[in-house]
Amino acid sequence: MNYEIQPHNAKPASIWNSGGAHYNEISRGIADSIEHCVLRLDPKPGERVLDLATGTGWTSRVVARRGAQVTGADISADLLSFAAEQARAEGLDIDYQLGDAERLPFADGAFDAIISTCGVMFASRPEAAAAELARVCRKGGRICLTTWLSNDNVFRMFMVMKPYMPPPPNPAPPSPFEWGRTERLEELLGQDFELAFENGVSFYREQSAEAAWERFAGGYGPTKALAASLDEDRRANLRRDFIAFHAQFSTPLGICVPRAYWVTRGIRH
Secondary structure, three states, rough: OOOOOHHHOOOOOHHHOOOOOHHHHHHHOHHHHHHHHHHHOOOOOOEEEEEEOOOOOHHHHHOOOOOOEEEEOOHHHHHHHHHHHHHHHOOEEEEEOEEEOEEEOOOOEEEEEEEEEEHHOOOOOOHHHHHHHHEEEEEEEEEEEEEOOOOOHHHHHHHHHHHHOOOOOOOOOHHHHHHHOOOHHHEEEEOOOEEEEEEEEEEEEEEOOHHHHHHHHHHHHHHHHHHHOOOOHHHHHHHHHHHHHHOHHHHHEEEEEEEEEEOOOOOOO
């Protein structure tokens, strides 16, 4: 079967693709939260585990090192090709596949466990993505997600970018940060999973606020694609505002931005 991303997700795919191999450094910045999520998923040797919205595969590699049989899926072919290269370089046997979170190319109940670290929350159609999580997770299986809080520093970073973005379509798509409220997580997943929540804080450390701009403008799809779409003056203004935001978190050694998230664990009914 010739599998394709749904047409309405072609643009998001191209935005995430734009980060390329440099997106791996964005994952480095959330490595502490990834370890937290993998710990709560508790993958066992031989279990079939899906890393959904795997990006450049950081989470899939952490899970594979625990002996699970890992599949990584993402809408971004360029990120997947880096993920596959990196897994080979580390001697890890991980199967990477193009996969739209809202219409996955997997059978019902195909996985014992599913993990998504700040990934599935960016799906355009949350209800469809939540239904797919339930469909491909076997009965008694489990999911573990990290999602940024709806009112914390990652949300605020997006608010810095928002004035430079084109106006949203009408009606506007749902905010990914809705996944940062437990009430919304219950709405999306509560009918199929027994849910439990745990707070976490990820610390994004960089040499300077300017280095944070270089990192995101170079490797984080939403920031890189936005910067590329602007004329020189507006790009300079975005850079100024992005740096000013991160400079609030200066330390004597650089910057350290606390970024709060939920870990959601679900057991499939």
